[in-house]
Amino acid sequence: MTHTLSSTAQRAYWLGRYLERAESTARLVSVNARLFYDLPKRLPLGWQPLVVITGNQDVFNEFYDEPSEKNVTRFLINDARNPSSLLNSIEFARENVRTLRGIIPRQAVEYVNELYLYAKDSLSEPLSRLRRSQSLVDIPKFTQRIEGFMSANMLHDDHWSFFRLGNYIERADMTSRIIDVGTDNMLADVVELEPFADIQWRSVLLSLDAAQSYNTEVQEPINQAAVLDFLLQNPRLPRSLAYALKSTRNGLRALPRNDQALRRVNRLRRKLAGFNLTEPEQIREFLDEVQIDLADLNSSISRTYFATATKRSPVKKISKPADKTAADPTHSGQTARSTKAAGKQRPSSRRSVAKRRPSKKTTSSNAEKGKSRS
Numbered sequence: 001m002t003h004t005l006s007s008t009a010q011r012a013y014w015l016g017r018y019l020e021r022a023e024s025t026a027r028l029v030s031v032n033a034r035l036f037y038d039l040p041k042r043l044p045l046g047w048q049p050l051v052v053i054t055g056n057q058d059v060f061n062e063f064y065d066e067p068s069e070k071n072v073t074r075f076l077i078n079d080a081r082n083p084s085s086l087l088n089s090i091e092f093a094r095e096n097v098r099t100l101r102g103i104i105p106r107q108a109v110e111y112v113n114e115l116y117l118y119a120k121d122s123l124s125e126p127l128s129r130l131r132r133s134q135s136l137v138d139i140p141k142f143t144q145r146i147e148g149f150m151s152a153n154m155l156h157d158d159h160w161s162f163f164r165l166g167n168y169i170e171r172a173d174m175t176s177r178i179i180d181v182g183t184d185n186m187l188a189d190v191v192e193l194e195p196f197a198d199i200q201w202r203s204v205l206l207s208l209d210a211a212q213s214y215n216t217e218v219q220e221p222i223n224q225a226a227v228l229d230f231l232l233q234n235p236r237l238p239r240s241l242a243y244a245l246k247s248t249r250n251g252l253r254a255l256p257r258n259d260q261a262l263r264r265v266n267r268l269r270r271k272l273a274g275f276n277l278t279e280p281e282q283i284r285e286f287l288d289e290v291q292i293d294l295a296d297l298n299s300s301i302s303r304t305y306f307a308t309a310t311k312r313s314p315v316k317k318i319s320k321p322a323d324k325t326a327a328d329p330t331h332s333g334q335t336a337r338s339t340k341a342a343g344k345q346r347p348s349s350r351r352s353v354a355k356r357r358p359s360k361k362t363t364s365s366n367a368e369k370g371k372s373r374s
Contacts, residue, residue: 013367022086022139050181053178112146165251217230
């Protein structure tokens, strides 16, 4: 793989990740808002789990005093200080597209620009609930149009393989995080939550756009065991963990020098195939391990295919607040969490996840930050 292919492949990979992240974030905030309004106010559910899902709780706590609706939605949607915010993800995707104009279809470039301009206009402050609700519904339509057009018109070469790798690795990570937080809320010692458990797990399905598929495939009332099995192990659901890992494996098979990354994917698929846990704490530990394995897989892909591009791409000095955070190759939202949704420490008996977190001090390449070279 030449240097040119390394640099463009890296940008195609991160374009796929940023588009997938933008879509997932938009759907997550939208669904949580509907759930929050459907549940009684006395229940101890709020907006903090959304911050936990992204893995940016420390960044949030640095700038905000409380996880209120206003603070959390601003942080996740348009806060420039959050490297994984919706607007930042779209901006980073647009910057990567600018350097791929000779590779991806011209119309797809225009679609990405339209997405950026729409998001910049409709999701800027002040942001009312009505405008936020409508805009968040529209974002996935934009991203799916982009990916659908590229699938039908882009040459399915190595660049396409890297683009889809980024899609599926980001999707696998987000799926595991959404399920993790859904399981986390079930750990709360609040009897009042029990009658609303089906509503909460329905929100998990809706967050992954899988509610209709669940009703068609499972054909039984919503419950934790059935939802977990469906979202983790169903091989026909595009947003299940099993489907994302299978697609990641197939994408890697089309690339050279894939031995190390393939071993990691196959090890993770075997671990998932043996999943039969029922206790919430065991499920959460399993999901944390999945997130660590996905971070390791991302690092393996970066070392194998992007090392040359990263080494030769000088990091541009950026004055924007969002870019002051040194993102590692897995981005700040990729690291496995070590706290509950309520912000409490986990039992000290379990293995410490934080010890294996990728260092946030690692300087990322321009593609990973979404910034093109000057």
